[in-house]
Amino acid sequence: MSSNIKAIPTGEKESVRVAYGKALVKLGEKNEKVVVLDADLAQATMTNAFQKAFPARHYDCGIAEANMVDIAAGMSTMGLIPFCSTFAVFAGRSYDQIRNGVCYPKFNVKFGFSHAGITLGEDGGSHQAIEDLALMRVLPNMTVFAPSDANECYQCVEAAAEIDGPVYIRTARLASPVYEARPFEVGKGQVIKEGKDCVIFTCGIMLEHTLEAVQRLQEQGVDAALVHFHTIKPFDKELALAWALKTGHVFTVEEHSVIGGLGDAVADAICGKGAFTFQKIGIDDVFGQSGKPADLLKEYGLDGESIASKILAK
């Protein structure tokens, strides 16, 4: 692809959840206040790396996600920085605890919730979180990250520890391309590619697939801009509006319901501030199902080819 793309593949592949586990170990070495809590999924959330490195700082709370979150809330009042880890789908199960136990008193608790979206794959719709960004975005005091790749996940974990208050980090199971680390600032979007015909806003591991879509569009003579948001909240409204105004045609792409996620964050930022066409591309208010991640992305129209054809159809 052309050299003006500011997402440079390293050639490696690693799932963001694996990076999360490694990032916690790095963070744990620097900051002894960091403790990690699991709900009997340390083997899957990859926090077993932290467990191995710092056994006395890892607490397995058993299969009781709600209790894990409130235990973390209590631990934070003793000056600790607890990272709660489980599947993103259990954000719903522990939601009252995240809301009232952590966000309402603005306790310093972090949530590294993995296996988000349909790319969770074979476990099926019961386990594929398509609503977690919406649930987390709506809570006052919460910061919401959706890193694109392993390197950005390191940046999000480090930033989370610096923030005094609750932080949600959405990670995926699927191994995805690792890009060279880009300059990272909480709450700031990244212009991955400039373009004049339309703009695509994306987040999380959809960066890979929107990059493919941009290439396909280029081949069809459409010069699309691509902007990635690792921070869904606080949202970089200025950047979103600037590119909406610059191009006049706005598309949002996320591995999440079209209701309440990145698309709505963009809509909040640009609605009523100019004349644009606007289309949200995501999970169209349906649950997922079992399947291979690549097949699921195709089925739900989130692979590069499907994204490009939806944009071309506009």
Added chain:
Amino acid sequence: MEVRELEKVAKQVRRDIIIMTNKAGAGHPGGSLSCTDALVALYFDVMKGVDPADDKNPNRDRFVLSKGHAAPALYGTLCERGFFGREEFDKFRQLHGILQGHPDIKKCPGVDASTGSLGQGISIAVGMALGAKHTGNPCHVYTMIGDGESDEGLVWEASMAAAHYKLDNLTVILDHNGMQIDGTNDQVMSLGDVWAKFQAFGYDMIEVKDGNDMQQVLDALRAPACPGKPRFILLQTLKGKGVSFMEGQVGWHGKAPNNEQAAQALKELED
């Protein structure tokens, strides 16, 4: 503190509860009156490091009112202990008041956790006790749960964890007045053998036959911790204790006394 003095404070707190709920025209007097004696014992005798001038002292003992709707009892106790002035009672449940409908750590001095969503306080208290152990903080964590609250699964998840982590720096107090909003515990959701159930979860158990008797409450709260086990104190209490027409009445769970009723209640609660 002398038992007689504590009883005097408890009576004042009961008057505060009536005054607050009457002025607000809302609140939960029944379950506040049942747990008043234990709260006074905690804040005026048992808890170490309680200091209105330094309410963020990291080594202070903590209290979490898991049955957060009994906020009037906590507010009365904190006020008598000197955390804020009586003028705050006027703004109980009112706009810009520090005395929110349920305790708010961000707004009210002396409050150690925001509670009200039932089941969460005990779980947060478990986290505090675990965090204290982790950091070597010598504090003791107390939490009070309700019997209606014990319908919540989280109470039992938290209890399992308290025993698992051997939290002998944690005391869970059950205000067992036998009633909840929709009726008695047995009508709504029977707790069965509540002693056996909590004991089976791994607590070191103490029963207080009359949880509204200051001496009995003090004896239980002052009992030395059992190494390796969290403590559970089963307080047998009377809902609406101290106000004749509220005692044992389900209807006074979440209803405020009108002016006439408040006047009668205050008369009954005179020293």
